[in-house]
Amino acid sequence: MGVRELAVRWADALDGVVAPTLTRTQIEGLLAELGEILAAAVRGTADLRVANEAAIVLVAANYRDPVAVSRSIAVICHDMVELICPDRSDADYESVRDRAVLVAAEFAAGFTGALRAAALGEQETTMGAALAAAQQAEARRQLSEARFQAVFAGASIGIGTLNTRGEVLDVNAAFAEMLGIPAETMPGRSVAELLGPVNIGYAFEQLQRMLAGEIDRFRVETEYVRPDGGLAYIDLSMSAVRDSAGRIRFLIGVAVDVTERKQLADRLWHDANHDSLTGLPNRVLFFDRLSNATAPLGVCYLDLDGFKAVNDEWGHTVGDRVLHDVAQRLRATVESIGGLAARIGGDEFIVLIEKCKGEHQLSAISRRLHTTLAAPIEVAGHPVVVGASIGTVFVQDRPAAVDELMHSVDTAMYRNKSGGGNRPPRGPCYRI
The missing domain is CATH 3.30.70.270 (Reverse transcriptase/Diguanylate cyclase domain)
Known part of the structure; x- marks a missing residue:
């Protein structure tokens, strides 16, 4: 089996995972290049870090589903080992297989890091748009309110606002779904009441510091237990919006559900260890x-x-x-x-x-x-x-x-x- 056949197998494994912008011929060409690089690392003639870089290239090609990394690891640990050392009785077979595991671990780490970077980039962009719209509300009320409401209601990530007493002013549908609480029941209720005793922790402490004027913003990744008992991991950023006199008018929070990424990272850590x-x-x-x-x-x-x-x-x-x-x-x-x-x-x-x-x-x-x-x-x-x-x-x-x-x-x-x-x-x- 040659690298070209390996690329075809890899492309078959990734088929249907996403809808990439590349044609099938371009995908096989890309995977053939990555296959050469990874095979060199498995042979021991290239640094393991090339696997990290190969994963970044794959994410850049729009392969962002967790299934893509699990199927790619299978190709590295099985098909690529077969390519390099087809005879399992060969004296080098064990060392080749061990290096393939290390290459797969480095590939998984690169894939996870690239996914996180992409998610954080999208989060920061949305946060910037939300804050810009919120700040413009004071100067150009009608136009900015319409813009903010469009961002607020249509965002795929959670957005919510609080008053200076820590009570909910409004939340969008994405945030309500993330918390597992109907959106219409949240306005007017305090964060402490909505979270419940189980979830009162570091993020709540930071919120209290913000309400006291000690800090202007914070960001934290925290566990959240939903009312139905389900566990979620949420990346939460909160910022204070002040008026021209420096007084806090309200707080705005942006949340991303990173449960799948956390579970993927845990699974990849387990597989690598x-x-x-x-x-x-x-x-x-x-x-x-x-x-x-x-x-x-x-x-x-x-x-x-x-x-x-x-x-x-x-x-x-x-x-x-x-x-x-x-x-x-x-x-x-x-x-x-x-x-x-x-x-x-x-x-x-x-x-x-x-x-x-x-x-x-x-x-x-x-x-x-x-x-x-x-x-x-x-x-x-x-x-x-x-x-x-x-x-x-x-x-x-x-x-x-x-x-x-x-x-x-x-x-x-x-x-x-x-x-x-x-x-x-x-x-x-x-x-x-």
Whole structure:
């Protein structure tokens, strides 16, 4: 498969997501260029940041639906890996797949940032128009009021006005729908009454400061619980409109519902920090947790025994199923004691225990992990048995250099493997 065929697959995946201004031929040409750039990053011959720039180009071409990024990530992680390394048994396959995950994460971050920039630009434009119309109302009442009402009523984002007592003067339909409160019931009621106790927080505090004359404007992204119990994320900007003497005449607020963007960002963060096959945290998230963990620490490094034979005899599909089931067993065992299990690559897993009680607890956990993995895994009607070599390290203080800890636990694991593997380690834990 060449880059041109990859571009066609990518274009097919994006078909129907939006109505771009480009023709199909132009889209395939654009995606072919982006495919060359991303493929270079997956091969390791280009900086990962090119994926961020490629996402910005895609958003500029009017691909702004969240579906566009999820489908593009699938192309990067699957089709592009197939393009670069079609043979899954190739020695470079794992490293290519790992780089593809990093490229996809950078692409997702760029896409999210470009979407946010576009949304904020539209919000600022609307805010400027609303404020300009509001300020002109004093000097040219009839013309400016008509203009303001047109902006107010027809805007797709929420706009509302308050008097100096914090009571609603008016809201447009978009704001009312965002809050889940009928527009006709809001005028004359205070913000505190409308929001309710659950939503009284930082944004309300800033409003009180504005009403007291301490600040002229604020902007905040806040959670809002609707009357029906639904949760929304709202980007709220408020400004004070003053008369010629400097007195506050009224307050105007502009709100954008960023719930979908927040959920997309959360989903992209999860995808970038978790292994796509097993759902466990990946090495990026593990090392982040490790660098901020609360000592004493216990670490178990697991390397599956006999997994290569499973792949050779049953194929990678069965091998992937085995890795998935191993991960679920590890998760169930470790999370029950408040630990973290992660997949750091291939058939290697790692377990972190914060506030570890000592070497005796770590040895007991290692034995539980051996017992957990000893039971056969049934895949497609076949019982598959894999064991694990486990290295354990107990540290009283979080190490300044994470590499030192990883080297120690890796050494302990290989000491166990050279001693026969697939059995609990004898004697005390390796300690640094």
